[in-house]
Amino acid sequence: MIWGLTREEGIYMQITAQQITQVNHQIEALISAGSFYGKKLESAGITRIHSQAEFEKLPFSQKSDLRDAYPLGLMAVPEEEIVRIHSSSGTTGTPVIIPYTAKDVEDWGIMFKRCYEFAGVTKRDRIHITPGYGLWTAGIGFQNGAEKLGAMVIPMGPGNTEKQLQMMKDMGSTVICATSSYALLLTEEIEKRGIRDQIKLKKGVIGSERWSDKMRKRISEGLGIELYDIYGLTEIYGPGIGINCSYNTGMHYWDDYLYIEIVDPVTLRPVPDGEMGEIVITTLVKEGAPLIRYRTHDLSRIIPGECPCGSKHPRLDTIMGRTDDMMKIKGVNVFPSQIEEILKSFPEVSSEYQIRISHLDGKDTMRIYVETNGSVNFLDLADRIAIKVKSVIGFTPLVKVVENGLLPRSEKKTKRVIDERYD
Ligand code: ZN
Numbered sequence: 001m002i003w004g005l006t007r008e009e010g011i012y013m014q015i016t017a018q019q020i021t022q023v024n025h026q027i028e029a030l031i032s033a034g035s036f037y038g039k040k041l042e043s044a045g046i047t048r049i050h051s052q053a054e055f056e057k058l059p060f061s062q063k064s065d066l067r068d069a070y071p072l073g074l075m076a077v078p079e080e081e082i083v084r085i086h087s088s089s090g091t092t093g094t095p096v097i098i099p100y101t102a103k104d105v106e107d108w109g110i111m112f113k114r115c116y117e118f119a120g121v122t123k124r125d126r127i128h129i130t131p132g133y134g135l136w137t138a139g140i141g142f143q144n145g146a147e148k149l150g151a152m153v154i155p156m157g158p159g160n161t162e163k164q165l166q167m168m169k170d171m172g173s174t175v176i177c178a179t180s181s182y183a184l185l186l187t188e189e190i191e192k193r194g195i196r197d198q199i200k201l202k203k204g205v206i207g208s209e210r211w212s213d214k215m216r217k218r219i220s221e222g223l224g225i226e227l228y229d230i231y232g233l234t235e236i237y238g239p240g241i242g243i244n245c246s247y248n249t250g251m252h253y254w255d256d257y258l259y260i261e262i263v264d265p266v267t268l269r270p271v272p273d274g275e276m277g278e279i280v281i282t283t284l285v286k287e288g289a290p291l292i293r294y295r296t297h298d299l300s301r302i303i304p305g306e307c308p309c310g311s312k313h314p315r316l317d318t319i320m321g322r323t324d325d326m327m328k329i330k331g332v333n334v335f336p337s338q339i340e341e342i343l344k345s346f347p348e349v350s351s352e353y354q355i356r357i358s359h360l361d362g363k364d365t366m367r368i369y370v371e372t373n374g375s376v377n378f379l380d381l382a383d384r385i386a387i388k389v390k391s392v393i394g395f396t397p398l399v400k401v402v403e404n405g406l407l408p409r410s411e412k413k414t415k416r417v418i419d420e421r422y423d
Helices: 017-033 036-043 063-068 102-118 138-149 161-171 180-193 213-223 336-344 378-393
Strands: 082-088 096-101 126-129 152-155 175-179 203-207 226-233 238-244 251-253 258-263 277-283 294-300 327-329 332-334 349-360 363-372 398-403 417-419
Touching: 017 036, 017 277, 036 063, 063 096, 082 102, 096 102, 102 138, 102 226, 102 238, 126 138, 126 161, 138 152, 138 238, 161 180, 175 180, 180 203, 180 213, 203 213, 213 226, 213 336, 226 251, 332 336, 336 349, 336 363, 336 378, 363 378, 378 398
Parallel strands: 126 152, 126 175, 175 203, 203 226, 349 417, 363 398
Antiparallel strands: 082 096, 226 238, 238 251, 258 277, 277 294, 327 332, 349 363
8 A cells, every 4th residue: 555646636545566467367357258347348448557647547347247148158267166155135137156266265265354454353253143044145255254364154145034043042152243233133033032141252253234323322232242343245266355443444355356446436546545436346356356436336435544543454334335325515425424424423303304305596506404402492403414514514504493394204215315317
């Protein structure tokens, strides 16, 4: 990692000479395998890169490219070197198949072991794994890393809460691996049964769906454990490519295996460190299915500077949502999750809100509707929220405060953002 090289407007993390060499090896492998990306490069006349600027001219890759390669078109080595495949959930049409060599499986295990170590998990721990086993990268990823660490694995998989709690008690599980929603369910069940004193959990390693601070607090206080956010996606090994340390200042990611950029999801140009954008990942040593500039559609930012823990591995902030949720207002990228986080810091407003964006007199405007009860001065509350939003987003919205119960509710997911500019 090298800091401090500036471009037009800000500080950017730079690709190192070693990473450039590694990218060139990935490019060679992709071209000689004749993969979709190899062909893209050949038609662009690129066979290697020498600089940051050349790296940033490399074409992006997308999930649709990976789908088009179904079933085994991503394979960049002879088939006899492939030891396993994983698949990402095909919620829309064709799934994506990712082939792994023995070294890929090994590298993933090393990264995952490092995640456990950053979370302070040791070989004396008993790791209770609830993510699913199978084509997914979830359960088996948690397991590989734990075995590499030398800890005792309790490979539960999901569901059957009764049995989960029984094993948790009998085996004295000290670490729970779960999604945030399942960790919350377990927290509630443990409280309901009044068995917290029989549970020995100390830490939770939680797969990073986007989850609120409120939920985090609920789980950590309910179970009396420390929580760690783990990041990853099937296309890039699986979970285990990054995790927060005990200082909880963002997720360290493994820059000896991956090069990460944050780009503006509209212009696709890299944004300065500290600014929110889409995570784009390049694998540096992957054999089975190398990926160059893979657009994850996950939103986050690089956290500038070094962590107090002393690790040189750079940090990504918690995932703030998906690029599909992004709105561009007055030239600024705004994510509903940012507004939601701000509103959560006002205990006097309900959890319902609505954002309306319109275009009036040649200008974009954002109106935020919130609810409260009659005991609060509406105008004063509106002012305080507007000031807070300006401090985070950079412009002042119109805030309208209404009585509790006035905003629309529906049984399905309530539509909270309404963009009236394109009606
Ligand atoms: Zn740290």
